[in-house]
Amino acid sequence: MTYFIKTALVIGTLALGACTNADRFDSADAVDLNAQAGAGGINQSALDPSQNPTSPQYFSQTIGDRVLFENDSSLLTAQGRATLDGQAGWLGTNSDYLAVIEGHADEKGTREYNLALGARRANAVREYLISKGVASSRIRTVSYGKERPLAVCSEESCYAQNRRAVTIISIGQVS
Amino acid sequence: MMIRFLTFLAAAMMAFAFTGPATAQEPLRLTLRDGVIEALPFALPQFEAEVAGSEQMAADISRVVAEDLTGTGLFRQIPATSFISTPSGFASPVAFADWRAINAQALVTGAVAVNGATVTVKFRLYDVFSGQEMGEGLQFSGTTDGWRRMAHKVADAVYSRITGEAGYFDSRVVFVAETGPKDDRAKRVAIMDYDGANVQYLTDSSTIVLAPRFSPNGDRILFTSYESGFPRINILDVASVTRQQLGTVEGEMAFSPRFSLDGRQVIYSLANGGNTDIYRTDLATGQHSRLTNTPAIETAPSFSPDGSQIVFESDRSGTQQLYVMPANGGEPQRISFGNGRYGTPVWSPRGDLIAFTKQEAGRFHIGVMRTDGSEERLLTSSFLDEGPTWAPNGRVIMFARETQGAGGTTALYSVDITGRNLRRVPTPQGASDPSWGPLQR
Numbered sequence: 001m002t003y004f005i006k007t008a009l010v011i012g013t014l015a016l017g018a019c020t021n022a023d024r025f026d027s028a029d030a031v032d033l034n035a036q037a038g039a040g041g042i043n044q045s046a047l048d049p050s051q052n053p054t055s056p057q058y059f060s061q062t063i064g065d066r067v068l069f070e071n072d073s074s075l076l077t078a079q080g081r082a083t084l085d086g087q088a089g090w091l092g093t094n095s096d097y098l099a100v101i102e103g104h105a106d107e108k109g110t111r112e113y114n115l116a117l118g119a120r121r122a123n124a125v126r127e128y129l130i131s132k133g134v135a136s137s138r139i140r141t142v143s144y145g146k147e148r149p150l151a152v153c154s155e156e157s158c159y160a161q162n163r164r165a166v167t168i169i170s171i172g173q174v175s
Numbered sequence: 176m177m178i179r180f181l182t183f184l185a186a187a188m189m190a191f192a193f194t195g196p197a198t199a200q201e202p203l204r205l206t207l208r209d210g211v212i213e214a215l216p217f218a219l220p221q222f223e224a225e226v227a228g229s230e231q232m233a234a235d236i237s238r239v240v241a242e243d244l245t246g247t248g249l250f251r252q253i254p255a256t257s258f259i260s261t262p263s264g265f266a267s268p269v270a271f272a273d274w275r276a277i278n279a280q281a282l283v284t285g286a287v288a289v290n291g292a293t294v295t296v297k298f299r300l301y302d303v304f305s306g307q308e309m310g311e312g313l314q315f316s317g318t319t320d321g322w323r324r325m326a327h328k329v330a331d332a333v334y335s336r337i338t339g340e341a342g343y344f345d346s347r348v349v350f351v352a353e354t355g356p357k358d359d360r361a362k363r364v365a366i367m368d369y370d371g372a373n374v375q376y377l378t379d380s381s382t383i384v385l386a387p388r389f390s391p392n393g394d395r396i397l398f399t400s401y402e403s404g405f406p407r408i409n410i411l412d413v414a415s416v417t418r419q420q421l422g423t424v425e426g427e428m429a430f431s432p433r434f435s436l437d438g439r440q441v442i443y444s445l446a447n448g449g450n451t452d453i454y455r456t457d458l459a460t461g462q463h464s465r466l467t468n469t470p471a472i473e474t475a476p477s478f479s480p481d482g483s484q485i486v487f488e489s490d491r492s493g494t495q496q497l498y499v500m501p502a503n504g505g506e507p508q509r510i511s512f513g514n515g516r517y518g519t520p521v522w523s524p525r526g527d528l529i530a531f532t533k534q535e536a537g538r539f540h541i542g543v544m545r546t547d548g549s550e551e552r553l554l555t556s557s558f559l560d561e562g563p564t565w566a567p568n569g570r571v572i573m574f575a576r577e578t579q580g581a582g583g584t585t586a587l588y589s590v591d592i593t594g595r596n597l598r599r600v601p602t603p604q605g606a607s608d609p610s611w612g613p614l615q616r
Contacts, residue, residue: 107559107583108537109534110475111385112386112430112444112475112518112519113474113475113495115385115430115431115444115451116451116472120449123427123448124449126449141449142428147360149357150358152356152357152358153581154579154580154581
């Protein structure tokens with residue numbers, strides 16, 4: 001048990017260090033109301049959900065919920081495949097979760113083509129996860145084309161963030 | 176880039192040699208085929224108020240008729256301050272010498288009568304230099320809230336008599352109204368007059384809506400909606416503003432729909448397993464057909480006006496290019512061979528041209544080509560132009576333009592098919608994905 005807590009703390013620290021947006025740890029500062037300053041000055045509080053390996057926060061922040069693509073491409077990069085290996089492992093362990101994969105494109109394309117390109121990207125992720133053992137019935141895809149950019153500048157630094165496929169997980173029944 | 180553009184302009188000007196306005200001996204006629212470089216001067220004295228209380232309506236209708244004509248870039252209104260005389264009444268003889276003296280080639284006179292909720296508009300058109308009336312005088316009657324349509328009908332008749340072409344002013348455009356920042360944009364299907372007046376919203380902003388398309392007679396609108404969480408095609412009845420989902424082949428998403436000319440069939444794109452192909456659904460029977468079957472992206476289909484062919488885009492060659500295939504599917508012929516990528520083809524209602532979006536060297540263009548791909552002409556150039564739609568007479572194209580950067584916004588523009596007269600279409604907010612409806616009856 002002690003070992004597990006130490007591991008969780010280490011992972012949590014790594015996760016914090018890797019994240020540039022502290023606001024996403026919105027519950028990190030919420031101290032448990034039952035927390036007491038015990039003898040010896042030891043504080044106790046609830047764990048940050050992102051430190052719980054079975055939580056959606058852990059999935060999105062520690063494993064990584066998205067993969068990025070080159071311009072006009074739906075080929076998975078080596079980094080993307082590594083992320084998806086993690087996603088497949090997590091989905092294998094947490095078998096009550098379903099996934100919707102959102103495909104996105106940058107703004108430098110026509111609306112219709114970008115919808116189709118987003119569908120290709122989402123499907124590339126879906127196929128990879130299936131090849132790693134995730135049941136196809138647990139994964140749906142949707143393309144947003146260029147409708148939902150994350151970054152709004154008209155430069156490659158933003159386009160690179162927008163050419164993405166994001167895996168959204170939720171607990172649910174396979175229909 | 177600039178040199179290329181200038182070369183294009185020069186070529187366009189040579190190809191469309193200038194023919195000036197008619198001389199005193201020839202009947203008044205602007206031949207659009209030859210292109211028009213110098214706008215034809217016309218006089219339009221404010222229409223007479225035939226009954227008391229009609230003055231404001233007469234002024235408003237006169238203004239809209241003149242704006243329709245000058246908005247084409249083909250006509251220039253002579254200001255009233257230049258007039259030597261003004262007509263004493265709609266029925267009075269025309270003092271042609273006074274209009275010749277200020278070089279008015281055409282004279283439009285009119286009269287407006289408001290009686291309760293009804294308005295009647297009369298007009299006559301004169302060829303000033305020959306001293307003849309062009310065609311018979313006409314009158315239009317309707318309810319006062321439809322007064323802009325009557326002004327458009329007057330302008331359509333004037334345009335048609337002088338150019339020999341059908342008009343396009345009494346028409347509507349369906350589009351996507353956009354508000355909010357780029358990363359949280361709200362979109363609504365909206366409808367308006369061709370000149371941006373009378374905007375009405377047909378959907379709320381609760382979900383993403385894309386690319387509305389008019390039926391050929393303007394009674395229905397197809398659009399793509401994310402209401403179910405996944406892109407699906409909706410059919411909206413314009414009169415009742417009720418809508419239903421189009422039953423399509425099962426797939427991850429259905430989008431990019433268009434009607435056939437008889438309004439009975441819908442062609443669209445369907446993605447399955449990440450692969451997008453073109454399908455057709457018969458609205459009456461619910462029967463589906465698959466028209467393309469390749470691992471490439473096939474999308475943006477558009478019927479030829481005779482219904483026999485479909486133009487669409489495909490990246491089967493490795494980049495987006497335009498192809499034409501028989502309406503029932505079959506072997507497509509590639510028609511675009513220039514540098515860059517070609518998308519969103521739309522067949523002209525006259526059947527002679529295909530408008531498209533072209534991407535080349537980081538710029539977007541709206542262009543036209545013959546249906547065999549020859550005589551490509553780029554009409555516009557900007558950071559992002561896309562989604563052309565044809566005026567009902569096939570002489571003008573409307574499209575969406577998006578500006579660059581974090582604060583980028585969308586707007587509608589129109590341009591004529593010679594690349595002249597680029598104008599912003601006024602809309603209350605951002606606007607994209609225009610679809611130009613038919614001339615109204």
